[in-house]
Amino acid sequence: MADxxxxxxxxxxKARAARVAQADANRIAHGRTRAERxxxxxEEARRSALLDGAKRSDD
Known part of the structure; x- marks a missing residue:
């Protein structure tokens, strides 16, 4: 028989779990020092420049 x-x-x-997940995401995004940010x-700028440098031109 089913429960x-x-x-x-x-x-x-479900709502409580969603709030906890959002709080964890906020802690990761906003809980960093200035040096870490x-x-x-x-690092993101370096990766972007590396990716842009590897693009082929549209001729």
Whole structure:
């Protein structure tokens, strides 16, 4: 026999899990020092320049 599921509790648990996931993402995005943010930006700029340098021209 199948288990009975309280839909209200399931809905609230799903919303709670989504809030926790969003909080984790915010901690990662905003919980860094200035040096870490600048290092990440420099790394992203280096990767972008490397990728742009490898592009073929559209002639």
């Amino acid at each position: 009975i599921v309280n839909l209200n509790r399931a809905r609230k648990a 600048e290092a990440a930006a420099a």
